[in-house]
Amino acid sequence: xGKEQSSFEKKLIKIKESSFWDAFRFTKDxxxxxxxxxxxxxxxxxxxxxxxxxxWLLIDPLEFGLRPYLGTHMRTLAESFIPAVLGTLVCxxxxxxxxxxxxxxxxxxxxxxxxxxxxAFSFVTFTPQEMEIVHMLALRFLVPPLSTxxxxxxxxxxxxxxxxxxxxxxxxxxWQKDR
Numbered sequence: 001x002g003k004e005q006s007s008f009e010k011k012l013i014k015i016k017e018s019s020f021w022d023a024f025r026f027t028k029d030x031x032x033x034x035x036x037x038x039x040x041x042x043x044x045x046x047x048x049x050x051x052x053x054x055x056w057l058l059i060d061p062l063e064f065g066l067r068p069y070l071g072t073h074m075r076t077l078a079e080s081f082i083p084a085v086l087g088t089l090v091c092x093x094x095x096x097x098x099x100x101x102x103x104x105x106x107x108x109x110x111x112x113x114x115x116x117x118x119x120a121f122s123f124v125t126f127t128p129q130e131m132e133i134v135h136m137l138a139l140r141f142l143v144p145p146l147s148t149x150x151x152x153x154x155x156x157x158x159x160x161x162x163x164x165x166x167x168x169x170x171x172x173x174x175w176q177k178d179r
Contacts, residue, residue: 036100036106037106038111040103040106043103043104043107044107044110047087047107047111047149048090050087050091051084051087051091051145053087054083054086054087055087055141056088058083058086058120059079062082062083063075063079068078069136075157080140080141080144081148083144084144084145084148084149085148086142087145091153091154092104094154095153101157101161102156102157104153104156105150105153105154105157108149108150111146115138115142119138122134133162
């Protein structure tokens with residue numbers, strides 16, 4: 001006869017068997033099973049504010065500081081990517097403070113949803129000449145933060161999954177789990 005599973009082992013099995021789509025299912029009370037969606041939705045507004053502040057605080061100093069050293073194209077690239085990288089560093093702090101390590105990735109997922117909705121709205125609303133301006137602004141202020149943010153969050157999450165203590169615990173032989 002096998003021994004009774006501990007509550008820790010039951011939690012490990014429950015975590016392993018849960019899937020991505022479980023976050024979208026509701027309980028009997030009509031609430032979300034997982035608060036991950038709600039928290040990441042709220043955190044997405046914080047991320048937008050962080051990136052907005054990074055661009056607002058850094059564009060002018062970068063413009064005036066780099067003007068004697070770089071040409072217009074390189075200066076524009078620096079003004080796009082330096083605030084994006086610094087904003088990503090600040091946003092990825094939430095990976096270390098959150099117990100749910102998928103939180104930052106889900107937050108960037110919400111931001112992608114916002115961008116898609118804004119793109120659809122602008123596609124329907126603006127003229128082709130105005131759409132050129134929208135694309136130029138998107139390439140300058142949306143693509144760098146999203147690309148650096150998603151890459152940074154994915155690397156952090158992959159590092160966490162590789163060093164996951166639950167996975168290490170499951171791989172131990174039974175005689176070592178009782179220690």
